Amino acid sequence: MAKVLTDSDVRDYERDGFILAxxxxxxxxxxxxxxxxxxxxxxxxxxxxxxxxxxxxxPINIWHELxxxxxxLIPRMPRMVDATEKxxxxxxxxxxxxxxxxxxxxxxxxDWHQDYVSWYDDGVMFPRMLTxxxxxxxxxxxxxxxxxxPGSNHMGLLDHDDTKNFDRRIDAAKKMxxxxxxxxxxxxxxxxxxxxLHGSAANRSTSSRLMLFTSYNAVSNEPVQDITGNNxxxxxxGITPEERKYHPLNKVxxxxxxxxxxxxxxxxxxxxxPVETPDDGYLSAVPLQ
Ligand SMILES: O=C(O)CCC(=O)C(=O)O
Numbered sequence: 001m002a003k004v005l006t007d008s009d010v011r012d013y014e015r016d017g018f019i020l021a022x023x024x025x026x027x028x029x030x031x032x033x034x035x036x037x038x039x040x041x042x043x044x045x046x047x048x049x050x051x052x053x054x055x056x057x058x059p060i061n062i063w064h065e066l067x068x069x070x071x072x073l074i075p076r077m078p079r080m081v082d083a084t085e086k087x088x089x090x091x092x093x094x095x096x097x098x099x100x101x102x103x104x105x106x107x108x109x110x111d112w113h114q115d116y117v118s119w120y121d122d123g124v125m126f127p128r129m130l131t132x133x134x135x136x137x138x139x140x141x142x143x144x145x146x147x148x149x150p151g152s153n154h155m156g157l158l159d160h161d162d163t164k165n166f167d168r169r170i171d172a173a174k175k176m177x178x179x180x181x182x183x184x185x186x187x188x189x190x191x192x193x194x195x196x197l198h199g200s201a202a203n204r205s206t207s208s209r210l211m212l213f214t215s216y217n218a219v220s221n222e223p224v225q226d227i228t229g230n231n232x233x234x235x236x237x238g239i240t241p242e243e244r245k246y247h248p249l250n251k252v253x254x255x256x257x258x259x260x261x262x263x264x265x266x267x268x269x270x271x272x273x274p275v276e277t278p279d280d281g282y283l284s285a286v287p288l289q
Contacts, residue, residue, distance in 0.1 A: 004083040005191075013087050017153025017196035018180075024079060025134065025187035029257035033070045034136045034186070036265030037099065037210060046271030050100075051108070058108035062098040062237045062272040066249075069268040070257065071097065075214040078254045080132055087191060088128055088218045093249045095119070095129065095215040096239055096272075099136075102144050102203040109144075109201055112170045114152075115215065116194040117160045118233035122244050123223035127157070129194040129215065135184035136210040143209040144201045146182040146190060149173050152197035173197060222246040238272035 004021060005013075013019040037043065049057030066072040074080065075094050084092045102108060116127045139145040152173050160166055182190050192198060194215075203209050223244050234241065256262070 004079045005086050010087060013191060013193070016150040018148050018150065018182075018190055018192035019087075020182060020184075021083070021189045021191060022185075023187055024132075024189040025257070027186050030134075030136055030187055032260075033212075033265045034210065036070075037101075037136070038208075043099070044267060044271065046273070048274065053111050054109070056108040058106055058110070059101045059103070060098050062096055062239070063269045064094070064096045064239055064243050064272065065270055066094055066097075067268045068262060070262050070265045071212070071269055073252055073256045073262060074134070074212065075216075076250060076252045077256065078251055080214060081216075081249060081251055083191065084130060084132070084216045087130060088216075090128075091219040092216040093219055093246050095217045095244070096237065097212065097214040100211050100213060102200075102209040104203060104206045104208055106144070106203040106209075110199045112197055112199040113160060114158060114195045114197055116157055119194060119217075120157060122234055122241070123225060123227045124217065124221055125224060126218075126221050127153075127193070127195050128218035128221045130191055131194070131213050131215040132189050132191050133182070134189045134212045134214070135186055136212055137208065138185045139209050139211065140183050140205065141181050141201075142203075142205040143207055144203040144205075145184065145209070146198060146200050146211070148180050148182060148190070148192060149177050149197040150180055151177045153193040153195045155195065155197075157195060158197075170197065217246075219246055236274050238275050 004024065005019065009019050043061045046061050047059045050060050051057040063071065066075055075097050081092065100110070115131060116129065119129055133146055155173065158166055158169055184190070223241065225241060234244065
């Protein structure tokens with residue numbers, strides 16, 4: 001097992017709802033992915049926009065199937081999977097992954113939210129899910145780094161649709177619990193619980209802010225198929241209830257990036273497209289230029 005997290009890290013994660021894993025990947029491992037993204041700005045034409053509450057979009061690409069290109073290998077590497085399983089205390093499977101980018105000067109914010117609000121709607125019973133956010137380049141407060149509210153994982157699932165009180169709760173949570181700006185170097189990562197409140201601000205810098213997010217579910221927590229809600233976010237991401245079911249995660253060796261055991265960065269991955277856009281503005285899929 002790749003020794004990424006210690007028992008004390010697990011305790012910190014349980015208390016704070018996140019753990020910062022500095023240098024989870026090396027620059028040598030990730031730079032080819034960053035270069036490929038920068039060289040193909042449409043990502044094979046798959047880019048679409050996710051708008052914030054103000055209707056301003058930032059580019060995202062989502063995938064579910066994990067193949068043998070870089071973005072199919074990363075979610076299957078022991079340092080990701082073993083660490084997640086140590087935090088869960090049980091086996092996990094891949095839920096989905098995505099790039100989120102904020103080009104230089106991008107005014108889009110990621111509004112405060114808990115990821116579990118969307119996965120609850122997919123029919124998941126327990127918040128035994130997490131995301132690993134990997135910095136593909138350095139990210140600062142100026143470029144709109146990820147922000148988390150430590151300890152908010154203990155608040156339970158908030159009603160995101162009760163917007164007035166939701167905003168008040170966020171303000172109160174910030175006052176009571178504080179706010180952490182996850183400024184990171186390329187290769188650093190944050191593991192965060194699906195009920196941890198998080199978001200990010202506009203990019204006021206002259207650099208982009210490219211991140212890779214991989215989410216996992218505990219194997220015991222497969223969605224219950226007849227309570228899939230309206231699968232609103234699943235439709236937005238183009239992921240079907242069938243794809244949300246447990247499927248084995250075929251781990252690869254931890255040196256696959258180092259040894260460049262891939263043909264391409266992402267050209268073998270079938271990216272998803274929204275099949276339906278919910279009418280609440282902040283989830284609308286905005287086509288990008
Ligand atoms: O890119 C970010 O800053 C956050 C993204 C995020 O929270 C999400 O996609 O759920």
